[in-house]
Amino acid sequence: MADLVPRCKLWLESDSGLVMSDYRLRLLALVAETGSLASAASAMHLSYRRAWGKIKELEANLGFPLVRSEVGGAGGGHTTLTDEGRQLVEAYDRFRRRVEAAVSQAFAEELAPLAQTGTPTA
Amino acid sequence: MADLVPRCKLWLESDSGLVMSDYRLRLLALVAETGSLASAASAMHLSYRRAWGKIKELEANLGFPLVRSEVGGAGGGHTTLTDEGRQLVEAYDRFRRRVEAAVSQAFAEELAPLAQTGTPTA
Numbered sequence: 673m674a675d676l677v678p679r680c681k682l683w684l685e686s687d688s689g690l691v692m693s694d695y696r697l698r699l700l701a702l703v704a705e706t707g708s709l710a711s712a713a714s715a716m717h718l719s720y721r722r723a724w725g726k727i728k729e730l731e732a733n734l735g736f737p738l739v740r741s742e743v744g745g746a747g748g749g750h751t752t753l754t755d756e757g758r759q760l761v762e763a764y765d766r767f768r769r770r771v772e773a774a775v776s777q778a779f780a781e782e783l784a785p786l787a788q789t790g791t792p793t794a
Numbered sequence: 795m796a797d798l799v800p801r802c803k804l805w806l807e808s809d810s811g812l813v814m815s816d817y818r819l820r821l822l823a824l825v826a827e828t829g830s831l832a833s834a835a836s837a838m839h840l841s842y843r844r845a846w847g848k849i850k851e852l853e854a855n856l857g858f859p860l861v862r863s864e865v866g867g868a869g870g871g872h873t874t875l876t877d878e879g880r881q882l883v884e885a886y887d888r889f890r891r892r893v894e895a896a897v898s899q900a901f902a903e904e905l906a907p908l909a910q911t912g913t914p915t916a
Contacts, residue, residue: 767901775804
């Protein structure tokens with residue numbers, strides 16, 4: 673069992689299904705990084721319309737606005753995260769890292785020791 | 795965000811892909827419970843052949859035997875877990891419970907507080 677690795681997929685659900693996932697977190701993080709929903713969508717091979725739809729769905733499920741758009745100006749529109757959007761990205765990232773650390777530790781303590789007791793099959 | 799719940803899917807991977815999952819754990823646990831691979835397969839709506847294949851694949855990936863079969867006797871064949879099989883089922887179950895506890899705690903501490911700061915959208 674020496675070369676086994678634990679994997680973990682995390683998400684948040686409401687009654688209506690998936691709300692937040694690593695994928696959606698990445699979309700929000702890319703908006704924060706690029707200042708543009710078009711750039712964030714493109715980096716994830718999503719259409720602008722689909723990326724916008726995901727963010728609006730997320731806002732509806734969460735009950736607060738995540739992005740703020742400014743139309744026009746030099747270079748066209750600009751999209752930034754709201755304070756709450758930034759807090760969500762940071763909090764979800766902390767949540768994800770804590771769970772990943774717990775997965776590694778629980779694996780090392782509970783499952784890795786079995787590698788020593790296992791007798792190879794013929 | 796009051797009615798959001800965190801969800802977590804766990805599995806173990808090797809270079810060749812999926813090795814252990816909640817689904818496979820359940821198959822092994824059902825073998826232990828029923829003493830019969832046929833009953834365990836049936837309870838999971840799997841063919842006997844497919845259930846047997848999953849267990850043999852798991853044994854090959856782990857490097858130790860998980861089940862022991864006795865053919866014949868009153869009532870036909872009987873399948874039980876080996877000591878290592880039982881240890882794996884118990885260890886994976888502890889691993890899963892520890893991660894689930896960590897998910898709940900990290901969610902409560904990192905994400906649940908955002909429910910208070912969120913302002914409802916119109």
